[in-house]
Every structure is written in structure tokens, then in C-alpha cells.
Amino acid sequence: MKTIFATILSISLFAFTLKTEPTKYFTREANITFLSEAPLEKIEGINNQAVSMLDISTGQIEFAVLMKAFEFDRALLQEHFNENYAESDKFPKSNFKGNITNFADVKWAVDGDYSVTVTGKLTMHGVTKDVTAKGKITVKAGAISATSTFNVLMSDFNIVIPTVVKDKVNNSVKIEVISNYKPYLG
Amino acid sequence: MTTNQYILLFISAGLLIRVILSYFIAKKIGTGRNIGYKNSLILSLILGAIIGLGITLLSKKPETTNRKRRDVVFAILLFGFFLGCVLVSYGLFEYFRTNAKTADLEADLKISAIDLYNAYSDNESQSDSIYRMQVIEVTGKISEIKKDTSGIIILLDGGNGMFGVSCSLQETDKELKKAEKDNTIIIKGICTGMLMDVVLTRCVIVQPEKK
Numbered sequence: 001m002k003t004i005f006a007t008i009l010s011i012s013l014f015a016f017t018l019k020t021e022p023t024k025y026f027t028r029e030a031n032i033t034f035l036s037e038a039p040l041e042k043i044e045g046i047n048n049q050a051v052s053m054l055d056i057s058t059g060q061i062e063f064a065v066l067m068k069a070f071e072f073d074r075a076l077l078q079e080h081f082n083e084n085y086a087e088s089d090k091f092p093k094s095n096f097k098g099n100i101t102n103f104a105d106v107k108w109a110v111d112g113d114y115s116v117t118v119t120g121k122l123t124m125h126g127v128t129k130d131v132t133a134k135g136k137i138t139v140k141a142g143a144i145s146a147t148s149t150f151n152v153l154m155s156d157f158n159i160v161i162p163t164v165v166k167d168k169v170n171n172s173v174k175i176e177v178i179s180n181y182k183p184y185l186g
Numbered sequence: 187m188t189t190n191q192y193i194l195l196f197i198s199a200g201l202l203i204r205v206i207l208s209y210f211i212a213k214k215i216g217t218g219r220n221i222g223y224k225n226s227l228i229l230s231l232i233l234g235a236i237i238g239l240g241i242t243l244l245s246k247k248p249e250t251t252n253r254k255r256r257d258v259v260f261a262i263l264l265f266g267f268f269l270g271c272v273l274v275s276y277g278l279f280e281y282f283r284t285n286a287k288t289a290d291l292e293a294d295l296k297i298s299a300i301d302l303y304n305a306y307s308d309n310e311s312q313s314d315s316i317y318r319m320q321v322i323e324v325t326g327k328i329s330e331i332k333k334d335t336s337g338i339i340i341l342l343d344g345g346n347g348m349f350g351v352s353c354s355l356q357e358t359d360k361e362l363k364k365a366e367k368d369n370t371i372i373i374k375g376i377c378t379g380m381l382m383d384v385v386l387t388r389c390v391i392v393q394p395e396k397k
Contacts, residue, residue, distance in 0.1 A: 028383055029339045066385050
């Protein structure tokens with residue numbers, strides 16, 4: 001009798017856990033754009049295979065990206081980006097680990113746009129720096145997406161831009177993030 | 187060779203022929219005439235060898251001809267001009283060069299999506315040394331096709347139900363229409379490493395709809 005009861009209990013518990021709303025969301029197709037606008041040249045690198053995790057119960061948000069997966073329209077830019085600046089062979093990945101500071105303001109079950117502030121640590125070129133970025137969370141028909149645009153200084157990450165190319169490469173680089181999440185069932 | 191390279195080669199060859207012809211017209215005919223080596227050369231270079239030759243032939247022969255030193259100087263200038271042309275065209279070519287089309291590249295390695303994923307999840311750094319930045323032809327089952335603003339991602343099953351090989355493709359890929367979920371497909375792309383999935387960029391479909 002006891003074992004039957006225990007079995008029923010565990011089955012119902014299992015069913016209950018299955019029913020709960022997911023709190024973890026992820027994407028493997030986040031878009032990250034790297035944009036340097038200098039007087040003589042606009043350089044844009046696009047990566048649409050960034051990975052991101054979002055935990056809506058804690059507001060924790062993470063991104064990871066492979067530097068070599070940034071695509072530029074001209075091959076020379078891509079080679080210079082990987083060889084001279086990002087040093088992608090030495091530092092193949094960049095990542096961001098942070099928190100949505102005002103995540104309590106976001107109603108995850110109600111459709112709408114929510115302005116958020118994210119603070120965390122950005123690791124790039126082997127250097128970790130604190131970064132704060134403003135962004136937007138959009139909830140629409142149960143789907144969650146996040147966008148953000150922020151600037152980082154290359155010099156903060158020990159990336160030196162030679163004086164010769166000062167007019168072509170800006171030390172301040174704009175990073176654009178677009179991330180459409182889906183529930184993580186792992 | 188890409189179309190751009192052919193055009194560049196063609197222009198360079200044309201320039202070279204023009205310079206050589208002009209030099210001979212100026213040296214052999216122009217030097218002995220009133221027009222002189224210099225003017226004949228400039229005319230031939232700018233207007234083309236045939237028109238330059240015509241004008242040079244129209245010029246009359248003078249009494250004396252002794253311009254050896256000038257000839258040497260102009261030969262050097264000519265060489266400089268040609269070298270300049272080559273350097274400028276090389277520079278322009280490098281500046282506007284686009285990434286090689288994956289369809290034109292020979293695959294360095296052929297592997298199944300499951301084997302590639304397992305190799306990476308077993309030992310990432312070792313796999314990086316074998317596969318990273320290589321052109322890889324991957325065979326696998328499509329577990330997801332996702333269209334995005336900046337392209338298309340096809341996820342190949344890695345044999346664990348969740349992760350696998352993520353391939354980014356251009357929307358213009360003609361074979362894309364035939365790609366369907368659960369079909370086996372062969373995709374060629376450049377391996378850039380692993381995040382949650384093994385990431386392949388600049389992919390093209392080699393063979394679709396193999397059931």
C-alpha cells in the first residue's frame with residue numbers, strides 16, 4: 001500500500017513539475033553587431049550565431065560569442081579584425097554575464113515592451129570589464145526577446161588602434177544585440 | 187580564380203602590352219623624328235599604341251638625333267609608371283576583396299554532424315586544432331530551420347536531442363527551398379568553434395533532400 005501511495009505521489013509530483021512554466025530561456029541565434037564609425041570608414045561585423053541564456057526568475061542574462069564567426073563585407077576587414085585587433089586565435093570567445101537590475105519591473109507573462117538596465121561583466125580579448133547597458137525586453141504572445149545597444153572602448157580591452165588608422169577605426173565601438181528567446185528544456 | 191581576379195589580370199596585361207608597344211614606337215620611330223621619344227611615348231600611352239604610332243609616323247625626321255641619356259631616364263620613369271599601376275591595382279583589389287565563396291572551396295574534411303559534435307564535446311581544444319577555420323562538409327539530420335533578419339540558421343542534430351551543429355546560410359542559397367526538417371542534408375561551411383553547438387559560418391548546401 002505504502003509503495004503504491006509513494007508511486008502515485010511521485011508521479012503526480014513529476015506531472016506537477018512538467019506543468020510549471022519554464023524560467024530559463026535560451027537562443028543559439030542571437031544577433032550581435034559590431035560597429036565602428038570613423039571619419040573615413042564604417043566597419044560593421046555581424047554575428048548571428050551568438051548564444052544567450054536568460055533566467056526570468058533571477059534576471060540573470062548571459063551571452064557568448066565566437067569571434068571568428070563575425071562576418072564583414074570585405075575580407076581584409078575580417079582578417080584585420082581577427083588578426084590585429086580581436087586576436088581571435090588567442091581569444092576565440094567573448095562573453096557577457098550579467099543581471100537585469102530592474103527585472104522585477106518586467107511582467108514576463110504580460111505582453112509589452114519593458115525598459116531594462118543590465119549590468120555585468122564583459123570578457124573580450126582576455127580582459128574582463130564591468131559594463132552597464134540599457135535595453136528593452138519585449139514580451140509578445142509568450143515569446144521573449146531582448147535588444148540593446150551600448151558602446152565599449154577598445155582601449156578598455158587592451159586593443160590598441162595604431163595612430164595610422166585613427167581615421168578609419170574608432171576606439172569607441174557600438175555593440176548591438178538582438179536576441180529572440182525560446183524556453184530552455186534542458 | 188574569382189571574376190575580380192580575372193578582370194585585374196586582364197587590365198594588368200592590357201597595361202603591360204600598351205606600355206611595351208608604346209615604348210617600342212617611341213624608341214624605334216619617335217626618337218628619330220621631330221616629335222621625339224618623350225612626346226611619342228606620352229601620346230602612345232594616353233591615346234593608345236595605334237594612334238600614337240600614326241602621329242609619330244606623321245612627324246618629320248630632323249637633322250640630328252642624340253638623346254641616349256633621356257631615353258634611359260624615360261625608361262626608368264616608364265618602369266616606375268608600370269610598377270605604380272600594378273601596386274595601385276593590387277591595393278584596390280585587396281581593399282575590395284570579398285570572402286571566398288564557400289561553394290568554390292574544396293572541403294578539407296568530411297564528417298557527420300553527430301561525430302563532429304561528439305568530438306567537440308569530448309575535447310574542445312583538441313577539436314579546435316583539427317577543425318577550426320577548416321572548410322568542413324557535414325552530413326546530418328535537420329533538427330531546426332530558422333529564418334532571421336540577418337540570414338538563415340540550420341541546426342543539424344548532434345545525437346543528444348538538444349545541441350548539434352549550427353550552420354548559418356545566405357537566404358539566396360538556391361537549395362534552401364528543398365531543405366526540410368528531419369531530412370538528411372550535406373552542408374559545407376567554415377568551422378569557427380563551439381559554444382553550445384559547433385558553429386559553422388558561411389555555409390552552403392551541397393546536397394539536399396537525402397531521405
